[in-house]
Amino acid sequence: MSRERTRRELPPVQEHIDKLKKVVEEGNYYGALQMYKSISARYVTAQRFSEALDILFSGSCLELEHGLVNCGADLALLFVDTLVKSKSPCNDETLDRIRCMFKLFPRVPVPPHLVDVSDDEDVHNLQESLGDARSRVENLTSFLRAAIKWSAEFGGPSTGYPELHAMLADYLYTECPELDMVRISRHFVRAEDPEKFASTLINFMGRCYPGEDDLAIARAVLMYLSMGNMKDANLIMDEIKKQAEAKHPELSESDLIQFTSYLLETLQRDALPLFNMLRVRYKSCIDREPLLNELLDEIAQRFYGVQRKNPMEGMFGDIFKSFCSCVDDGLRKEIEGNNTLYLAMF
Secondary structure: OOHHHHHHHOOOHHHHHHHHHHHHHOOOHHHHHHHHHHHHHHHHHOOOHHHHHHHHHHHHHHHHHOOOHHHHHHHHHHHHHHHHHOOOOOOHHHHHHHHHHHHHOOOOOOOOOOOOOOOHHHHHHHHHHHHHHHHHHHHHHHHHHHHHHHHHHOOOOOOOOHHHHHHHHHHHHHHOOOOOHHHHHHHHOOOOOHHHHHHHHHHHHOOOOOOOHHHHHHHHHHHHHHOOOHHHHHHHHHHHHHHHHHHOHHHHHOHHHHHHHHHHHHOOOOOHHHHHHHHHHOHHHHOOOHHHHHHHHHHHHHHHOOOOOOHHHOHHHHHHHHHHHHOOHHHHHHHHHOHHHHHHOO
16 A cells, blocks of 8 residues: 555544544553554654644543553653654644643652551552652653653754753652752753752752752752853852852851852863862862762863863873962962962952
């Protein structure tokens, strides 16, 4: 059968949508899922992409509304796959459909982890709740990551449409049983909403383990800087200081927060020697997480044109050599011995 004949023989898409809606409402969710897949595939084969998208969107929303997250997510992913096959542009109409499907993904509070371990039913219910939460997060992540990739390839920014990153970051933070702030931060810095990111970090400070708060803040600022985004890096630092002043006064005493503040000042100048000196002066706190050094290497390359080196070449030995040729002794002593004097330089 030729493609043209197939195109002619396919009925109006609304007939399928109405028929499949009845199948879903009768409770045959998984049967409907297979029908949605097979019928939409026929329209894709006939290159009637718009109608295939109508079917998949309708199916995803219906399945999600009925609480079938796996089925709804499966169709949502097929929806994005069809966008790619049809080379559909990233526009408001399609983004509205993605927003609609995203909002239908459930948000279910996970029970407290502190349960009576002697009660088998409590333990079972907790394990079940955590498993369901992980499944929801995995499904939503697959869908939105595919949508981000599609948006980057078909008209959106090269890093993906910012709102899609914001959706994913927010869902990961609120719904994931095991918080991965590195992963969450990577999406937030591409979401173009530093105020929301700052509020999330302040919230995180109230629920994280001791010593994780300043690390999360420094990581966020360095991620912005590694992308060359000085504006949002400064904005998020100012916002966090303002919000944390009353609740977390000890934050300003953290060496890592001091380093981050000095770094923001340094990058406003052509001051590679000072940048290098800061890395040595605060080496112990920077080394708490290997990612910070990786981000600093990217920042050095972006702001000062420093090519990234092989770690085996002895990076810190080279830094010390640069001090001798680039920085006078008096300035070095000021930075190493008195942070207040360092700030006064600006």
